[in-house]
Amino acid sequence: MDKEIFVTRSSMPDYKEYTEAIKPLWNTHWLTNMGIYHKQLELLLKEYMKVPDVSLTVNGHMALELAIQAFDFPKDTEVITTPFTFISTTHAIVRNGLAPVFCDVKPDDGTIDETKIENLITDSNFAHRF
Incomplete structure (x- = not known):
């Protein structure tokens, strides 16, 4: 009998x-x-x-929700994001009354195509609020 190999065995x-x-x-x-x-x-x-405060959250989705809420954006503000992400990213945007605007991704690595972001900036999205 061969010896079992545990690839994901917990320590x-x-x-x-x-x-x-x-x-x-x-x-x-x-x-x-x-x-x-x-x-x-x-x-x-x-x-x-060496920071003044740390807040742990139950998961990444809750961290996104809290970060979005900290900005206190007006409702319906557009947020530029990538469509190639975990659904929770878009869900956090929508749950806070904001509107996701999807930017294309680069076909070679699947990350947001930064060359296409500028064309998506409008008076309705957060880039004009700073």
């Missing part, structure tokens, strides 16, 4: 070490959203990056 800590690490979670029943490890990681990242 696991020692069981006792792991159970000790999660004891505070178990005891408080607080698993997410500003729990002890969430706060510790934010503090460590803030110190490591």
